[in-house]
Amino acid sequence: MSVNAEYPQGWSINVLRTVADGEVVVSEVEVPHDTWGVHRVVLLWTVRDGKIVVGREYWTELGSDPSPEWRAAFVQRV
Numbered sequence: 001m002s003v004n005a006e007y008p009q010g011w012s013i014n015v016l017r018t019v020a021d022g023e024v025v026v027s028e029v030e031v032p033h034d035t036w037g038v039h040r041v042v043l044l045w046t047v048r049d050g051k052i053v054v055g056r057e058y059w060t061e062l063g064s065d066p067s068p069e070w071r072a073a074f075v076q077r078v
Contacts, residue, residue: 010034023047031059038062 014030025045032038039061046054067075 020047036061 010033011031014032016028016030018025018027020026023046025047027041027043027045029041029043030038031041039059041060042058044056045052
């Protein structure tokens with residue numbers, strides 16, 4: 001994808017999990033960068049005839065959005 005060619009240098013991508021159901025593919029990846037830290041990303045893809053036709057990404061930086069204290073019993077830190 002052309003958009004990935006425009007990313008600043010220094011990124012790498014570690015695929016943690018991929019799940020597919022029909023045309024829908026979901027991936028969870030970790031994207032470490034020496035300067036900007038470690039990000040976790042969920043990617044939602046629609047795939048038709050072997051090509052990605054729709055994509056959506058949700059990014060967060062690890063530790064940037066701490067869980068409220070009341071959720072501590074339900075959350076496992078990664």
